[in-house]
Amino acid sequence: QATISTATKNSLIPSGVYQVTMASQVVTFAIILLSTAVGSVSGFQLLPTDKSLHTTVSRHHHHNILRQHTRGRRALFNAANNDKVSTEAERLLSKAKAIRDELEGDSTTDSKQKIVEGKSPIQIKSEFCLPATTTSSASNNNYRLYLDVGREPGTWMDPRWGASGRRIECTIDVSFSPASDDAPEEEELLSLSEEITSGLINTVTSKSSKLSPVLKLQHGPFARLRSGFDKMKINEGGYCIESAPKSSTMRFCLSVSGTEGSTASYGDVSIPEGKLYFALPYFGTSQSDGSISISKKEGTICVKQYGWNTGWRREESRILGVFRAVPLEEARRRDKF
Numbered sequence: 001q002a003t004i005s006t007a008t009k010n011s012l013i014p015s016g017v018y019q020v021t022m023a024s025q026v027v028t029f030a031i032i033l034l035s036t037a038v039g040s041v042s043g044f045q046l047l048p049t050d051k052s053l054h055t056t057v058s059r060h061h062h063h064n065i066l067r068q069h070t071r072g073r074r075a076l077f078n079a080a081n082n083d084k085v086s087t088e089a090e091r092l093l094s095k096a097k098a099i100r101d102e103l104e105g106d107s108t109t110d111s112k113q114k115i116v117e118g119k120s121p122i123q124i125k126s127e128f129c130l131p132a133t134t135t136s137s138a139s140n141n142n143y144r145l146y147l148d149v150g151r152e153p154g155t156w157m158d159p160r161w162g163a164s165g166r167r168i169e170c171t172i173d174v175s176f177s178p179a180s181d182d183a184p185e186e187e188e189l190l191s192l193s194e195e196i197t198s199g200l201i202n203t204v205t206s207k208s209s210k211l212s213p214v215l216k217l218q219h220g221p222f223a224r225l226r227s228g229f230d231k232m233k234i235n236e237g238g239y240c241i242e243s244a245p246k247s248s249t250m251r252f253c254l255s256v257s258g259t260e261g262s263t264a265s266y267g268d269v270s271i272p273e274g275k276l277y278f279a280l281p282y283f284g285t286s287q288s289d290g291s292i293s294i295s296k297k298e299g300t301i302c303v304k305q306y307g308w309n310t311g312w313r314r315e316e317s318r319i320l321g322v323f324r325a326v327p328l329e330e331a332r333r334r335d336k337f
Helices: 006-011 015-042 050-116 132-137 185-191 194-202 328-335
Strands: 142-149 168-175 222-225 230-243 248-256 274-285 292-294 299-307 314-327
Touching: 142 328, 168 230, 168 248, 168 328, 194 230, 194 248, 194 274, 274 314, 314 328
Parallel strands: none
Antiparallel strands: 142 168, 142 314, 168 222, 222 230, 230 248, 248 274, 274 292, 274 299, 299 314
């Protein structure tokens, strides 16, 4: 035990500091006794020794070995699963390839049998497309007409017609094919109605122009409206070439059923039933393949209606809208139909 003389206590150290010092020594002595007692009972010490440090390092090393072993087993398991999945995928892929080759072989055999028997393979044709014979015989003269019907500046249509600014857009596939061996020019002339022939002849007003014979214009059965959700029947058509001293014009006409009887509503704009007249600059016909060349710029669509716009009642030519003619192959690549 530590003893401090009364003289030293009274002379050197103040009483408050002395009491704090003695208290701290008592607490330290109690902690030493407690650690000794607990260490003898539980088998470990509160303060680290060399033995306890060795035990802690050994435990960490054992945990690291277990962790590495677990990771190795997982890697082996994943590798085995990946090999199994790859093998199964290759098996299914080879099986699918065999089935596909078998189906292609069957379809090729069926097509050959149909050709041998004189029957062509089944072809699905849209009701807006040209006949198959026309498409194959004179593809260079096939065109798609893009009609944009609506009120145009200077038109003599009824003031209420198209006043809202609404438009009707549709497409029509046509073919300016010359007379074939199976259908000579005389038969084509006889197959056209008098209304088509006389209507085209009356569109030529210049006395110096020369007009070719009016030939039959091949066309699809229907005009395609509203992306194919509506249609307009086309009855017949004809075309001719007007040759003037300085220029030439391709004139053609289509007889249509119109949109006035359609269940779809187009507002205050409509395509009337009857004949639609078209005109485009004509640049000639190729001598090598017989293909014609016409302008790709906009042309006018006209209808013939009676009115008083000229001062007396007579049949007038009124602008119904505008159109463009695009080669059919080019139009199909762009439109995807």
